[in-house]
Amino acid sequence: MTTISSIATGVKLPAVSGVENLRPTNKSGTQFAQVITQLVQDVNDQQLSADQSVRDLITGEADSVHGVVLSAAKADLAFRMVLEIRNRLVDSYQEIMRMQV
Amino acid sequence: MNVTVSQFDLLNKLLDASELRHRVISQNVANVNTPGYHRLAVSFEEELADRLRSAGDATIDGLTPSVYEEQGLTVRADGNNVDIDKEMGQLNKNALLYQTYAQVLASRLSMMRSAITGR
């Protein structure tokens, strides 16, 4: 029977080198600001299309109730999505600001 | 970004078809005593099923429900071939289908909402 200490003696951790030169890279090349702008732009488009379908409803051009409702639902979901992303971003920013240095 | 539930457009199309069918049934029922009137019907689901079988659900664009005159029905003495009982059956079936599609969409939407808000 071997003792635990005798097992532990042979093990050597591999040397880690060059950590100080490591930087996070953005492989897709898309700027974060661009992503956010795109999201907001899309939400805006959805809102405009919901606005248009409500206008169609008022002027009697809309074909169906469900069409109007669904375009409102789409706009609502997109808006909630971006709102949630923004909330998380603000939360994480505040988390970082509270960090003790 | 596309925050829409899966099969959103498909269910929307099915609701459209169901609404058109309701309109056509209304027309048939209103004309149940019009001499020479021929029953109208809507075709959509069969074509949709064919498309889905052959190519998957990527190709529903451009597929629209169409109205046609149904052939081979018993024509009454006044040249009208609307059977009021059949229309009422179709009406109930169609309304149930509409409600089913709407309920499926509603559950998908609320699922998506929960996924986004985390509540």
Add this chain to the structure above:
Amino acid sequence: MSLGKILSVTDISASGMAAERLRMEVVANNIANHQSTRTLEGGPFRRQQVLFSTAFDNASGFGFPDADQMHGVQVLGVEADASELPRIYQPGHPDSDGDGFVTMPNVQLPNEMVDLITASRSYEANLKVLRTFREMTEQALALLRAIA
């Protein structure tokens, strides 16, 4: 009209209900007058009947109507039934002719009763279609509750 396209389904059913109600009124008038041997126009009452026609505005003139080309049923007018007036022998009648025959209205009560029943049934059917449309629309509106 606002909400025009959405609510045009109800217009279809409404046209059917109006037409059936008119038919019922005409039947009632026929039954009420089934013994009238004098009218303002002279001669006995003639049975009235309603003429229905499909209301399409089919601009192209052929092919099947689109969703917004269906307008239900249209009443073309109320016409007199030109069928022969029955003559019965009743010498004491003030309107009897030289031979003792009276020309009676061509209203036949059993036919009118059948018309009454079909008109009533068709009215109910249109009403049912209207109610179903309402239920369907409520379901579509319930979708808003799913996201709110």
